[in-house]
Amino acid sequence: MPQTKPMVSVENVVASASVEQKIDLNEITTKFPDTEYHPEQFPGLVFRLKTPRTATLIFRTGKMVCTGAKSEEMAIKAVNTVVQKLRKGKIKIKNDAVITVQNIVAAINLGGKIHLEKAARTLPRSMYEPEQFPGLIHRMLDPKTVILLFASGKLVCTGAKKESDVYRSVHNLHSLLEEKNLMIYDQ
Amino acid sequence: MPQTKPMVSVENVVASASVEQKIDLNEITTKFPDTEYHPEQFPGLVFRLKTPRTATLIFRTGKMVCTGAKSEEMAIKAVNTVVQKLRKGKIKIKNDAVITVQNIVAAINLGGKIHLEKAARTLPRSMYEPEQFPGLIHRMLDPKTVILLFASGKLVCTGAKKESDVYRSVHNLHSLLEEKNLMIYDQ
DNA sequence: AGTATATATAAAGGCCTATTTAAAGGGGTC
DNA sequence: GACCCCTTTAAATAGGCCTTTATATATACT
Numbered sequence: 001m002p003q004t005k006p007m008v009s010v011e012n013v014v015a016s017a018s019v020e021q022k023i024d025l026n027e028i029t030t031k032f033p034d035t036e037y038h039p040e041q042f043p044g045l046v047f048r049l050k051t052p053r054t055a056t057l058i059f060r061t062g063k064m065v066c067t068g069a070k071s072e073e074m075a076i077k078a079v080n081t082v083v084q085k086l087r088k089g090k091i092k093i094k095n096d097a098v099i100t101v102q103n104i105v106a107a108i109n110l111g112g113k114i115h116l117e118k119a120a121r122t123l124p125r126s127m128y129e130p131e132q133f134p135g136l137i138h139r140m141l142d143p144k145t146v147i148l149l150f151a152s153g154k155l156v157c158t159g160a161k162k163e164s165d166v167y168r169s170v171h172n173l174h175s176l177l178e179e180k181n182l183m184i185y186d187q
Numbered sequence: 188m189p190q191t192k193p194m195v196s197v198e199n200v201v202a203s204a205s206v207e208q209k210i211d212l213n214e215i216t217t218k219f220p221d222t223e224y225h226p227e228q229f230p231g232l233v234f235r236l237k238t239p240r241t242a243t244l245i246f247r248t249g250k251m252v253c254t255g256a257k258s259e260e261m262a263i264k265a266v267n268t269v270v271q272k273l274r275k276g277k278i279k280i281k282n283d284a285v286i287t288v289q290n291i292v293a294a295i296n297l298g299g300k301i302h303l304e305k306a307a308r309t310l311p312r313s314m315y316e317p318e319q320f321p322g323l324i325h326r327m328l329d330p331k332t333v334i335l336l337f338a339s340g341k342l343v344c345t346g347a348k349k350e351s352d353v354y355r356s357v358h359n360l361h362s363l364l365e366e367k368n369l370m371i372y373d374q
Numbered sequence: 375a376g377t378a379t380a381t382a383t384a385a386a387g388g389c390c391t392a393t394t395t396a397a398a399g400g401g402g403t404c
Numbered sequence: 405g406a407c408c409c410c411t412t413t414a415a416a417t418a419g420g421c422c423t424t425t426a427t428a429t430a431t432a433c434t
Contacts, residue, residue: 058417
């Protein structure tokens with residue numbers, strides 16, 4: 001029944017990390033002038049890497065948030081690179097970061113159109129308000145993710161903690177759409 | 188030189204307290220229907236006493252805030268009464284509350300008028316914007332309190348942690364006003 | 375008679391700030 | 405038409421501000 005194989009592309013991985021130690025953000029600003037730090041606006045310092053192209057927020061507490069990586073592995077590599085650069089800049093950091101992937105965002109193309117209006121009436125835990133946002137928002141229970149469905153047959157899956165959760169979510173939803181006859185394939 | 192003795196009246200004492208134990212606020216609501224608890228609006232439950240006439244905020248964490256007492260002693264008595272009432276209502280509370288007075292507000296009448304405009308130019312750490320608020324706001328460093336001065340010769344002292352801080356603040360300010368010739372006494 | 379203005383103070387929960395990313399539809403400027 | 409911006413979703417991080425309670429004081433405005 002599935003006419004096509006979904007194309008899945010991980011677009012963003014968010015990971016939290018901690019070096020378990022207080023960090024002087026002003027010192028980082030001095031040694032890394034290209035960082036952004038506006039404490040009156042936001043308490044975190046923004047440390048950008050060209051490769052992997054990411055933005056890591058560094059907090060006074062030694063906790064960090066890395067965003068923008070294209071895979072779990074690259075997110076981990078990015079945090080380790082940031083810590084390595086800080087150390088080369090003579091910022092004393094005793095321990096390596098303990099890293100946890102917190103969220104994975106993926107773009108998916110099912111290869112066929114979706115009957116959104118019908119899906120809104122059929123899928124449970126769904127919200128569809130086209131004048132507010134063109135996508136249908138569907139909350140999947142297992143894995144616990146949120147999937148945005150578009151009439152074009154494209155999806156956005158977010159909330160996954162592992163890349164395998166993305167694949168499982170897409171498979172579950174695709175099966176459900178086929179089953180309920182909500183997919184429209186050309187000829 | 189002080190033509191009159193200031194009349195000092197403690198109007199409000201705020202104390203924080205803790206019974207060092209989690210409390211089920213919904214259970215209190217059931218057993219004390221006259222309490223106010225609207226968690227979507229504010230996380231604390233409001234427990235009012237007729238004597239001493241006070242309002243005590245009770246939090247999930249077992250921490251409390253008692254307001255409205257007319258003396259340090261009454262604030263302590265109010266918190267102990269609240270804990271006693273909770274226990275009589277079969278709310279299990281193992282330890283007595285550890286109480287700390289956090290703020291004392293007092294109303295004072297110096298018995299003579301104050302030349303506010305001149306005081307605004309003379310007193311350090313003062314703010315006077317009559318179109319915004321009719322009182323002059325003066326920050327005293329020792330004791331660390333804030334005194335509102337009104338042209339009528341009345342004052343409001345707030346921020347004190349002990350009743351003696353109120354008396355010291357008033358004495359300091361009164362002396363300063365006399366010294367700088369900012370007081371105006373009838374005939 | 376109420377509202378607002380201003381002062382201090384504790385409590386805890388909500389929301390804002392900022393970071394990233396895709397999707398598609400609306401708006402605006404050039 | 406090509407750019408921006410906005411809309412929505414998730415997630416961590418951490419400051420700031422708001423909510424509520426009480427209280428005197430004194431102005432202006434509904």
